[in-house]
Amino acid sequence: MINNVLKGIQAYSGALALISKLKLWKYFFVPIIISIITAAIIGFSAYGLSDNIGRFISKIWVWEFGKETFTAISSFIGAIVILAIGLILYKHIIMALSAPFMSPVSEKIEAHFTGVKTHYHRNTTFQEQLWRGIRINMRNLGRELLLTLPILLLKFIPIINIFSTVLLFLVQAYYAGFGNMDYTLERHFKYRESIQFVRQHRGIAIGNGIVFILFLLIPVLGVILVLPMSVTAASLKTVELLKEKDLLSEPKPIVK
Numbered sequence: 140m141i142n143n144v145l146k147g148i149q150a151y152s153g154a155l156a157l158i159s160k161l162k163l164w165k166y167f168f169v170p171i172i173i174s175i176i177t178a179a180i181i182g183f184s185a186y187g188l189s190d191n192i193g194r195f196i197s198k199i200w201v202w203e204f205g206k207e208t209f210t211a212i213s214s215f216i217g218a219i220v221i222l223a224i225g226l227i228l229y230k231h232i233i234m235a236l237s238a239p240f241m242s243p244v245s246e247k248i249e250a251h252f253t254g255v256k257t258h259y260h261r262n263t264t265f266q267e268q269l270w271r272g273i274r275i276n277m278r279n280l281g282r283e284l285l286l287t288l289p290i291l292l293l294k295f296i297p298i299i300n301i302f303s304t305v306l307l308f309l310v311q312a313y314y315a316g317f318g319n320m321d322y323t324l325e326r327h328f329k330y331r332e333s334i335q336f337v338r339q340h341r342g343i344a345i346g347n348g349i350v351f352i353l354f355l356l357i358p359v360l361g362v363i364l365v366l367p368m369s370v371t372a373a374s375l376k377t378v379e380l381l382k383e384k385d386l387l388s389e390p391k392p393i394v395k
Contacts, residue, residue, distance in 0.1 A: 140342045147316060147346020150372040158371055161251055166244045167367045170237035177232050178355075178362045185221040192217030220291055226311055226355065227283050231276040234318035237366060238272025239265045241322040245374040249323065252378045253387060268325065275321050275330070279314045286310050312348030319347055319373030327386060340380060347373045 158164060196213035200206060242263075263271070287310060293303035317337050324333040337344055347369060354365040381387050 143340065143342025144346040144349070147343040147348075147372075147376060148350055150347065150376040151350050151368060154368045154371040154375070157248065157251075157375070158367055161247050163244050163247065163371070164367070166240055170233065170240050170366045171363055173236050174233045174362050174366055177229055181225040181229050185218070185225045188217075188221050192220055216291075216294055219294065223287055223291060223307060223311070224284075226352070227280065227287065227314075229355075230311075230315050230318065230351070231280045231283075233366065234315075235272040235276035236269070238322065238325070239268040241366070241370050242268050242325060244370060245322040245377075246326065248371065248374040249326075249378045249387075252375065253382060263325065271325050271330070272318075272321075275333070276318055278334075279317055283310060283314045308349075308352065309345060312352055313341060313345045315348035315351040315369070316344030316346065316373060317348075319351070319369050320344055320377045322370060323374050323377040323381070327381060343376050343380065347376065 158167075192213075194210070194213070194217075196217060197206075197210040200209040200213075287307060290303050290307045290310065293306075294300040296303075320337055320340075320343070321333055324336055328336060350372070351365055351369040354361040354368065357364075378387070
């Protein structure tokens with residue numbers, strides 16, 4: 140698992156150069172606009188709601204002693220809750236809406252990596268790609284929220300809350316990498332087959348998603364570069380996996 144996580148991270152090393160070499164920047168223009176607008180909306184919402192959530196949580200403490208301390212802690216937890224949910228919504232919104240624009244990027248990377256211009260793969264329309272992106276990300280959004288909410292509750296437990304932060308980060312990373320890998324898998328597999336493929340290579344997804352999340356910590360520039368870099372890295376690694384399993388030449392079922 141750790142080895143695969145590192146492989147997912149290492150795939151970023153040649154991403155920027157490959158984008159320029161294959162002249163892929165034009166495909167990222169609309170997704171970057173979507174990313175900036177979505178980040179701005181969620182950012183302003185988080186700023187306005189964190190204090191409200193903090194005050195709501197602080198009502199649990201009915202005693203006078205320690206009220207200010209608990210309120211301060213509650214405000215901090217409220218900010219983390221908003222940030223975590225905001226990140227979840229942000230990544231799934233941009234990945235779903237960007238799906239039709241990322242598919243040709245992934246296809247060009249596949250052609251470059253394999254040296255084969257024509258592959259036997261599923262031909263899908265813009266609308267089908269958009270619906271596929273929405274379906275995958277709605278599915279992932281629901282599952283991620285189910286995992287995230289209990290993890291956030293662990294933050295009220297001393298010491299354990301340290302580990303819950305790491306766990307929360309890894310969950311976020313996995314689903315980010317999942318969405319990035321599906322831009323390539325969409326051409327080769329149906330919905331359920333893609334889910335099975337990512338599960339078999341969850342370490343790659345986590346590695347890709349770790350850098351995705353870290354990019355978002357970079358003010359402004361991170362929001363601009365996160366999709367181009369993460370999608371390119373995920374496409375490179377996913378195509379490599381498909382090639383290793385001889386799944387590029389013709390459609391084949393995934394063997395467990």
